[in-house]
Amino acid sequence: MALRLGPGAMVAAAFIGPGTVTTASLAGASSGIALLWAVAFSIMATLVLQELSIRTALATQKDLATLVRDMGRGLWWGPPLVLLVVIAIGGGNAAYQSGNLSGAGIGLSAALPVGFAPVVVMAAGLAAALIVLEQYRWLEKLLVALVALMALLFSALAVLLAPLLLAQPTERLLPALSPDYLNLALALIGTTVVPYNLFLHATAVRRRWSGEPVETALQGARGESMLAILIGGGITCAIMIVAAALIPAGTEVGILPALMAAIDSHFPGGGALAVGIGLFAAGLSSAIAAPVAAGWAVCGALGWSTEPGARGFKAVALLVLLSGTVFAVVTTRPSALIVTAQITNAVLLPVIALILVALANSQLLPLQYRNHTQRNVLAFGVLAIVVLLALTKLVNLLG
Numbered sequence: 001m002a003l004r005l006g007p008g009a010m011v012a013a014a015f016i017g018p019g020t021v022t023t024a025s026l027a028g029a030s031s032g033i034a035l036l037w038a039v040a041f042s043i044m045a046t047l048v049l050q051e052l053s054i055r056t057a058l059a060t061q062k063d064l065a066t067l068v069r070d071m072g073r074g075l076w077w078g079p080p081l082v083l084l085v086v087i088a089i090g091g092g093n094a095a096y097q098s099g100n101l102s103g104a105g106i107g108l109s110a111a112l113p114v115g116f117a118p119v120v121v122m123a124a125g126l127a128a129a130l131i132v133l134e135q136y137r138w139l140e141k142l143l144v145a146l147v148a149l150m151a152l153l154f155s156a157l158a159v160l161l162a163p164l165l166l167a168q169p170t171e172r173l174l175p176a177l178s179p180d181y182l183n184l185a186l187a188l189i190g191t192t193v194v195p196y197n198l199f200l201h202a203t204a205v206r207r208r209w210s211g212e213p214v215e216t217a218l219q220g221a222r223g224e225s226m227l228a229i230l231i232g233g234g235i236t237c238a239i240m241i242v243a244a245a246l247i248p249a250g251t252e253v254g255i256l257p258a259l260m261a262a263i264d265s266h267f268p269g270g271g272a273l274a275v276g277i278g279l280f281a282a283g284l285s286s287a288i289a290a291p292v293a294a295g296w297a298v299c300g301a302l303g304w305s306t307e308p309g310a311r312g313f314k315a316v317a318l319l320v321l322l323s324g325t326v327f328a329v330v331t332t333r334p335s336a337l338i339v340t341a342q343i344t345n346a347v348l349l350p351v352i353a354l355i356l357v358a359l360a361n362s363q364l365l366p367l368q369y370r371n372h373t374q375r376n377v378l379a380f381g382v383l384a385i386v387v388l389l390a391l392t393k394l395v396n397l398l399g
Contacts, residue, residue: 018103032172065300097324104283111276
């Protein structure tokens with residue numbers, strides 16, 4: 001069947017937000033491309049976990065949050081599990097949303113003569129309009145266009161600046177596992193393997209391939225998901241290469257303005273404009289996807305309708321959007337907020353991923369669509385590495 005971009009592009013657009021631009025820029029400035037291994041692992045982990053999400057949704061024709069509720073039905077741990085999803089995805093997305101809108105504001109206000117706060121409000125208004133007017137197809141098309149714009153922009157910059165990168169010291173070009181870079185490695189994982197994307201993707205593919213045979217739907221969903229996620233990973237690598245080539249080591253405060261200034265110095269008159277628009281696109285794409293994901297996850301977990309026209313869905317999505325808008329307008333250090341959110345995300349990820357793996361092995365799925373040994377080895381391998389990194393981080397904090 002023909003490849004149809006949509007749900008996978010939503011996932012890529014959701015994780016290629018200001019968090020990715022900020023974190024990849026910090027990683028590039030601090031370590032060169034020594035942490036590309038963390039990006040490679042993140043993409044592999046995203047492919048594995050998103051495939052589980054796709055399969056469970058299409059095999060059962062239920063949203064992931066609904067399946068979580070069904071798994072705990074009648075058991076003592078069922079209500080706490082539902083509460084965890086509501087708090088982690090609903091509350092967490094409200095925090096991430098402030099970073100998304102802040103990134104959009106930083107980007108466009110640096111590229112054009114407009115104020116930060118008006119850009120934030122404009123981006124929030126566009127996202128709200130798509131939610132209220134139930135323009136789901138327009139949402140997909142817009143996110144595909146924004147991902148394509150970012151891919152072209154940062155890939156072209158990475159190619160043009162590659163000679164500057166290759167002229168740098170060898171230690172900035174070779175993989176590094178230093179504890180000094182653990183925060184950045186966790187942040188890179190947290191900005192790519194996003195828990196709310198699992199819920200977003202499950203509902204999006206179920207709606208997109210509704211009415212088609214499961215095998216046909218799985219083939220289409222897996223293909224477009226892999227393509228979109230690999231493109232997203234390529235964008236992350238390109239951002240890291242650009243930052244590594246241009247930004248001096250030790251630049252941590254004001255990393256986004258430093259990135260735009262450095263590019264503009266090499267491409268006068270157009271560099272800041274191009275990166276500013278790219279950052280705006282990154283912020284807007286994530287700002288649209290995050291409230292929708294929160295609405296689907298929270299409503300599914302609580303047993304409410306997840307239809308775009310449902311009042312509960314709109315209320316949750318708009319509440320997340322409003323909360324993020326308020327925090328984005330009042331925050332004084334958006335870059336620090338963005339990176340902190342990514343680290344928190346990475347620590348939360350093992351819990352959500354474990355729930356997904358349990359679902360993929362449960363009797364809620366028809367036997368032929370449950371995890372087999374190879375898939376379980378991959379899934380638990382991803383879990384083990386993420387848990388190890390998160391525990392190492394916690395030990396360092398407590399020690």
